Amino acid sequence: MCMFLEVRNLSVDLGQFHLDNVSLNLEKNDYLVIIGPTGSGKSVLLETIAGFFSPDDGQIFLEGNEITNLTPENRGISIVYQDYVLFPHMNVFDNIAYGLKKKTNDKDIIESKVKNIAKLLKIDHLLHRNPETLSGGEKQRAAIARSLIVEPKILLMDEPFAALDVNTHSYLTSLIKNVIIQHQTTCIHVSHNFNDVYNLAEHVAVMKDGKILQQGTLHDVFSRPSHNYVADFVGVHNVFQGKIVAHDKSLLKIEISPELIIFSSDDFVHESKEVMVAIRPESIIFSNERFVSSVRNQLKGVVKNMFEVGHTVWIEVQVKDVMFKGVLTPNSCQSLEIKKEKEIYLSFKSLNVNLMDCYE
């Protein structure tokens, strides 16, 4: 069965920005969030899928049909930008109705559809207004209404909430989620914000330097990053270079420093013995004494640093010559009497030790 959207080995060179052999798959009604640092090519990818740039190489298929050389107006793909891009010479009604007017001349249908979508996005009282007089959140809702009203096959959103304040962002996230579910729209959403990923994404792709490093479910990408850069980007923090020194059934013995061996039960398969090791800070349990359990990795270290971030305390513990980072609540910190230079035990399951490719 073919995918709804299939991007195959896409390469684009725009000088400052480029895409390098990008492949991407999307099922109907899927919500994909693409994350990555500034300049990684996320926007270029969206704009190439929309047809604004011609790829130097590669193909794009939509519903099984190749659209690589189709003009943007014939693709049925709408786009929403961070800076809204509402036409300043039209009022909100005309902005929303713009795409619809291309499809029908029936004024009643246009008016009814515009009013419906405006009501859904709670901007029905703003239809007569000039876009310049709207707040950021209102402008973005108008821009989304304008894109959704034409019932696109895919809605592309390029950091749509980036220019909004925290409260508006949070309000719009839930509002947009409902509207997109109601419209059964397939979405690709580029974002810097992990809240967008947690709240909206069904699938996540991580981009860097014009390449997609990993695409998968939210759980896969955040729990089992396949590249050290992805691990670092999604906040794994404990990422070390290691070497597989022994392989016993499902258990791998990994040397992360000459004096430090840890165990992993990751099903990672790689020809090389050199691997990257990732352990999420929240997977590490701290204790004052060694305890008997099924946990494979129990290491003794010394607290080197601790700092509060919001309602959490982050601590850095040196084990041999390797620094581990963990997170706990202030209460746990207090009850364990954690302080600098105190000896402490770190425990983490071999299941939580992820192995991945090394990305330079």
Place this chain on the structure above:
Amino acid sequence: MRSKLEIIFISISFIFTTFLFIIIGSLFVIPSPQGFVESLFSNEMMSALKITLSTSILAAFFVMLVAVPTAYSLSRYQFPLKSLVKSILDLPMAFPEIVLGIALLMILGDQFLGNFLESIGINIVFTTAGIIIAQFFVALPYAVRILYSTFNYVNPRFEFVSRSLGYGEFETFKNITLPLAKGGIFASSVVTLARCIGTFAAVLLVGGGTYLKTETLPIAIYYNLSLGNIDNAITAAILLVLISFVAIFVLEKYAYQNIEGMG
């Protein structure tokens, strides 16, 4: 409380604007009112005014017809020799217009294109058509330069969104780009018209400056000054100042109204 820098800068702007105003205003004081009225309604002045306005309006129209697509293509598209095209278009702004006049006279005169045009019964040199062509080439680079900046200022994402909503390239250009660029297009039209009206050397060489036939207002100033008819020369100058004033006034009033929101 104004800072010292503010006071110095404002003072400089006031002092030199006052000088400029006095210089322009002197034109209106020097001639005798009777001499001015007589000159204004003379055959020569009426003819020069008519020729200047009619040729300039036509030339400005043709300039805009060419400058809009030229500037848009330079702003939006990548094509071979783009930098060279831009440089060639800028070139006439860098050298005196008399150089362009000689070049036009050479190509439209007894050689090259001129011979061919003459063989099919078209005479350009020393006719009003020659004036229009001279004005066209003198004003074109200025129009392209302003429109190029204007189109660069229109965010291409407006066009991207329009295309993604089902509109083709031409419809998008008509519905989105042109309305968003209308301030710049208007400004460019006014500057082009003013440039056409004020063109002297190129128009003199290609148009010939024939009395009552191809004599424009700037040429009228030159001829009358050469012959010692100061009243006529000053009257022509006043007419040019008044026309320019109206053009600038209209430009200031309307051209910048639609600039906001383009980015």
